[in-house]
Amino acid sequence: MFDLVPDELQRSVIDSAREVAEATLKEGSAPWAPIADSGLLGLGVAEEAGGVGSGAAEEMLALVELGAALVDPTVLASMLAAHLLAAEPTLEATADLTLADVLGGSRRIALADPWHWGFDDRGFDGAATSYRVVLPLGGSAPELAVAVTPDGVALLRLDDVEVQRGFDRTAPVGRATGTLLGEPDRALLDRALLLRGALQVGLTRRVLEISREHATTRHQFGKPIGSFQAVKHHLAGIAVQLDASQALVAQAAVLVDADRSDPVVARSAAVVAGRCAVDSCRTAIQVHGGIGVTDESDLHVFLRRAHLWEQVLGSPDHHEEWVVRHVS
Structure with missing residues (x-):
């Protein structure tokens, strides 16, 4: 039997996330700064790796609060990138990206997924796929993205990002090609x-x-x-x-x-x-x-x-x- 009622620690996570959400909505504020300074990006990463050492439940509760404030969608990319780097430290050298940079919010990462998610013969081919990319709001064009694909989650080195006009003006989008760095993590x-x-x-x-x-x-x-x-x-x-x-x-x-x-x-x-x-x-x-x-x-x-x-x-x-x- 599972207990779906938040415990004391989880209530503190909810309170912290609400404070961050309110800070991102303040007029004239830099929306990413409260997220970067909060430590929420490392909620699900082990303490020995520099994170908070909580789990998916705590990440879920925090993102409910951030979702209510329509925060930058790439917060999800940073959380997932932290999991990838913590699970496979050799990715740091391959991607030229450190876990500390991600947890501290100093490196902005895009969120990507393949345009095609179907079940026909085309399937998913990481070497020949065009990606839809959600770009960080107000930041410079990133070189890396987290690609969520039918085969799993992986870091993606972006090439030829073509910024497009999306219907959500608070979330810039683009089309890009790229190279997956390592095998996708299916469990993630x-x-x-x-x-x-x-x-x-x-x-x-x-x-x-x-x-x-x-x-x-x-x-x-x-x-x-x-x-x-x-x-x-x-x-x-x-x-x-x-x-x-x-x-x-x-x-x-x-x-x-x-x-x-x-x-x-x-x-x-x-x-x-x-x-x-x-x-x-x-x-x-x-x-x-x-x-x-x-x-x-x-x-x-x-x-x-x-x-x-x-x-x-x-x-x-x-x-x-x-x-x-x-x-x-």
Whole structure:
């Protein structure tokens, strides 16, 4: 039996992550600086390697809080890079990147995945793949990325990065080719998917909070719109989806920490959390009415980020098909 209730240490991680999230939202601040100074990038790395010595559950809880603040998506790349370097120290020389640089946040790393995640004969070929790359916000173009592929997670030396116009203005994207540095770590793929799910859970939670606040302060016909049954149903639908995605992501994290990582659970969490984030943003826009589709509301920012996370690291459709094929 697993205990999914945060303990005292985990509550302290949540509090620290909330402080970091609030610091990234302050006007005029450098959004990456609070993350780099917090120590959160080394949460899952052993103490003897310079990290905090916690597990996937603590990383998950921290990223839920950071996801609610729409932090730079490359925070996930730095966390995964730390795991790769801690597991294979020889990568430091190959990549010209030290674990200390990653844990301290001084080296920015992009997040990459192959454009093609299908099951046909093309498959995944690390030597001939074009990558979609999420670039650090406000930083110089990085030379390295963490590539999350169908075969696992690996460091990627980037070549010919072509910056493109993405739909999420807070997350620059590009297309690039590159060279994988070493064999992909297949076991790290489950962790990558559940941590992405944590960011999506945080996004969904914040969207629900915004919608609930609007429903209690916006009045029509002399009543708050939250008193109307249709609006109640919308908010309840978001809450139910949030509970489901949060439970699956938490279960995947607990299984990783118990050395019982299950790719079916991790990919199921990726499916549910991904669809939940997008659906909740669309529903929240309906709750806000006409305001929801204007710049007066921030919901379009959350929807854009939800769509980005839905596609990066494999779409929900891909992971759902993988689960179906695996269990049938």
